[in-house]
Every structure is written in structure tokens, then in C-alpha cells.
Amino acid sequence: xxxxxxxxxxxxxxxxxxxxxxxxxxxxxxxxxxxxxxxxxxxxxxxxxxxxxxxxxxxxxxxxxxxxxxxxxxxxxxxxxxxxxxxxxxxxxxxxxxxxxxxxxxxxxxxxxxxxxxxxxxxxxxxxxxxxxxxxxxxxxxxxxxxxxxxxxxxxxxxxx
Amino acid sequence: xxxxxxxxxxxxxxxxxxxxxxxxxxxxxxxxxxxxxxxxxxxxxxxxxxxxxxxxxxxxxxxxxxxxxxxxxxxxxxxxxxxxxxxxxxxxxxxxxxxxxxxxxxxxxxxxxxxxxxxxxxxxxxxxxxxxxxxxxxxxxxxxxxxxxxxxxxxxxxxxxxxxx
Numbered sequence: 001x002x003x004x005x006x007x008x009x010x011x012x013x014x015x016x017x018x019x020x021x022x023x024x025x026x027x028x029x030x031x032x033x034x035x036x037x038x039x040x041x042x043x044x045x046x047x048x049x050x051x052x053x054x055x056x057x058x059x060x061x062x063x064x065x066x067x068x069x070x071x072x073x074x075x076x077x078x079x080x081x082x083x084x085x086x087x088x089x090x091x092x093x094x095x096x097x098x099x100x101x102x103x104x105x106x107x108x109x110x111x112x113x114x115x116x117x118x119x120x121x122x123x124x125x126x127x128x129x130x131x132x133x134x135x136x137x138x139x140x141x142x143x144x145x146x147x148x149x150x151x152x153x154x155x156x157x158x159x160x161x
Numbered sequence: 162x163x164x165x166x167x168x169x170x171x172x173x174x175x176x177x178x179x180x181x182x183x184x185x186x187x188x189x190x191x192x193x194x195x196x197x198x199x200x201x202x203x204x205x206x207x208x209x210x211x212x213x214x215x216x217x218x219x220x221x222x223x224x225x226x227x228x229x230x231x232x233x234x235x236x237x238x239x240x241x242x243x244x245x246x247x248x249x250x251x252x253x254x255x256x257x258x259x260x261x262x263x264x265x266x267x268x269x270x271x272x273x274x275x276x277x278x279x280x281x282x283x284x285x286x287x288x289x290x291x292x293x294x295x296x297x298x299x300x301x302x303x304x305x306x307x308x309x310x311x312x313x314x315x316x317x318x319x320x321x322x323x324x325x326x
Contacts, residue, residue: 065272067283069303073325075283077270107229107318109309114279116307116319118231118239138233140321142281142307144274153272154281156305158323160237 028112033150037106037115037143040150044141045123048089048096057083061144061153069156071137097124101139115143115150121157190277197315198271201280201308204315205266209288212261217250225309225316233321235302261290266304278310286322299324 040059047056057079060066064078076082088094104119123134134157141155204223211219224230224246232240240246253259269284288299299322306320 065270067270067272067305069283069305069323071323071326075303105231109274109276109279110311111276111278113276114274114307114309116281118233118319118321138321138323140233140305140319144279146275154283154305156233156283156303156321156323158233158235158303158321159326161235161324 028108030108030112033108033112033115033145034106037117037150038104040143040152041104041106041117041119041141042099042101044152044155045099045121048094048125049098051090051096053086053090058149059152061146061151065153067154069158071134071157071159093128095126097126099123113145115145117141117143194273194277197273197277197280197310201271201282201315202266202269204308204317205269205282205284205306208317208320209264209266209286212254212259212290213264215255217255220246220250222314223317225311225318229318231319233323235299235322235324258293259290260292261288262296263287263289267301279307280309280315281305281307 043055043059047053047059060068060079060082062079064080066077066079066082068076068082070076076085100122102120102122104117106115106117108115118138118140121134121137121139123137125132125134137157137159139155139157142153143150144153145151207219208223211217211223224243226243228242228244230241230243230246232246234240240249265287267285267287269282271280271282273280283303283305286299286302286304288302290297302322302324304320304322307318308315309318
């Protein structure tokens, strides 16, 4: 083995180490992340207009720890629970018209890997032509940045009592 | 040739060390998260049980004391910022007419961010008490929230309590 080869290996190892090191030191651009989080929150609801299930399942955590507290008695635990509801949304009887987020507030963790939000949601839909809207729903949630993409890991919808 | 063997030995040794460190890190992360889980469980409990003893310091120790702190209440109200918590404490919770009698946190689920410094929870909350002798009961309220570890202490940064329709 030539001495030159040893140096190549050592330099290679140093490059790999520096890549990992740089990954942790990426700076946090709040404005950019805010927009990305806002878009993700909108996608959690907005996918339904075009029935873009792929978009929907890319915006929520694809694991068994996902939690979704609905305004009704049901709480969904794990993405599997959400997947079981796709028949309802996929039905031609269900039509999403649009949604609006009001009073949106997003906060970030100190190291920028987690965000949480509060907003008031108006979500307009029909079922067999009849309105099945969610209006003035308080919506909170938590997102985590995973592999460079924000995903909702927990959400909670409610109407005031 | 012996140089080459030596070099490969060093490479295998480094790879072995990396794998070993990674396994140890995973094991120690699980241990650390288990301890953090217990601490967070106590913070969540303290955040509601302080009222039984009217221990305001305990309440304040469980929440982020700044303007971003937010509580979504089961009624139509929000509590926005620590200042509003202080106001409510003075005007309502510490009033002798308010008396907390019982609380329980049930079916608690706690999840951690990969970084381990942020966590979120879901649970069912029973919270009973009285105002001026008239009882109130929150039974099976859905309670979710976010905590962050700041300066070595877990504090709640946002919470949402609701009843199903």
C-alpha cells in the first residue's frame, strides 16, 4: 500500500466527519422555516380539494406515535388510524371546497427542530351536496423537521364548550 | 504488505468503534428519555395539582414565563402569555372561593423530538373543584401540550384542553 493511499483514506474520513459536523451547524432561517411550517399546516387540510392523499401523508408523521384529537369523541393514534379514514375522503360524495386559517401563531423550539401552532380553522366541505363545514375550530399542533421536511406529529381540533 | 494489513486493521477498528458507540448511544438515549419522561410526567401533573395546595410557585415552575405561552381552554377563552396566567392566578385561583378538590392525569402519551429537548403529550384529564361552594367537574377532558427543556428544566410552552362535541 502506497503512503499516498493512506492519506486519501484519512482525508476521506475527515471529509465525512466535517459533513456530519456541518449538518448540525446549519443556521436557522426563521422566515423561511415559518413559511415552510405554514405551508405544511395548510397542506394538512388543503390536500382534500384535489384529493391529493400523497401530499396529505407526506405532511403528517408516518408512524404509530402520530396523535390527532378530533372535535368529536374520537382520537386517532398512529398513521394507521388516519389511513383507515381514507375511504370517507376518497368517496365521490365528499367534496372539499376550501379552507381558511385565521390568527395563526407559530413558535419554534430553541434549536429550530420543532414548531407548534395555534389557529382558528374554517374548513368548507360537502357530503352528497350538503354542507359539512368545520367553522371556528381551534386547531393546535406540533411539527418536527424530519429529513429536512416538516411533519405534523400531533394535532388537536376542538370547538369551545 | 504488512503496512496494508495494518491499515485495514485500523479501518476495521474505527468502523467497530463507530458501531459500538452508536449502539451505546441508542441504549443511553433510551435510558435518558426514560428519565426525562418521568420528569415530564411530574411537570404535567404539577401543572394541574398545584391548585390542590394553591402552590403558585409550583405552577409557575411548570410553564414558560413569556408572552408566547398559550393555553386554549375548553370554553371559548385563550390564556395568552405568562402575564395573563399571573392575572388569573390573582383574580381567580388564589381567591378563597376557588377550591380544587381532585385531579388525575390518565392515558398519558409523551413523545420526544429526535433532539430530545422538545416533547409533546396527550392525556385525559379529570379536574374537580368548586367556586363559591358550587362544584365544577372536568371529566375526561382531552389535554395536549408541548414542552421544551430550557436551561435544564422542562416547561410547558403551549397547551390545549377540550371536550368532544
